Amino acid sequence: MTRINLTLNGRAQHREVEPRQTLADFLRDGCDLTGTHLGCEHGACGACTVLIDGLPARSCIHLAVRADGCDVRSIEGLRDDPLTVLLRRHFHEAHALQCGYCTPGMLVTARDILRRFPAPDEATIRRELAGQICRCTGYVGIVEAIRRAGAELANQPS
Numbered sequence: 001m002t003r004i005n006l007t008l009n010g011r012a013q014h015r016e017v018e019p020r021q022t023l024a025d026f027l028r029d030g031c032d033l034t035g036t037h038l039g040c041e042h043g044a045c046g047a048c049t050v051l052i053d054g055l056p057a058r059s060c061i062h063l064a065v066r067a068d069g070c071d072v073r074s075i076e077g078l079r080d081d082p083l084t085v086l087l088r089r090h091f092h093e094a095h096a097l098q099c100g101y102c103t104p105g106m107l108v109t110a111r112d113i114l115r116r117f118p119a120p121d122e123a124t125i126r127r128e129l130a131g132q133i134c135r136c137t138g139y140v141g142i143v144e145a146i147r148r149a150g151a152e153l154a155n156q157p158s
């Protein structure tokens with residue numbers, strides 16, 4: 001076992017983990033944060049995307065020991081984040097989800113897109129979503145939700 005110290009959703013965590021345990025398993029099994037979904041477990045689908053030190057990362061291929069000293073945010077830690085709240089509303093209004101399995105990782109990625117591209121166009125959104133797989137929606141609603149959220153942000157006074 002290896003001791004790790006990290007900030008998880010704004011709270012200090014001091015835990016013992018097996019060196020081979022993934023961050024996804026640590027979150028789900030060790031911390032009861034089941035909003036992080038496991039899809040492919042190879043880093044290809046994006047369902048397990050979380051923020052590590054503010055950047056999106058695939059928690060299924062990121063070892064928990066590598067998160068030692070990091071600030072980790074799962075979808076639960078973004079519950080009251082204003083940008084995530086805005087995105088959730090637009091995802092709902094644009095019918096951007098069906099089964100919902102990809103939604104936590106999709107929201108984390110969408111948040112990152114809007115932080116980097118203030119009012120992204122469809123081509124930018126589609127390019128940036130390339131690593132996120134959704135088998136239900138065909139992406140039309142997802143792209144529209146992100147576009148609408150970006151447009152709303154662009155229209156807010158500075």
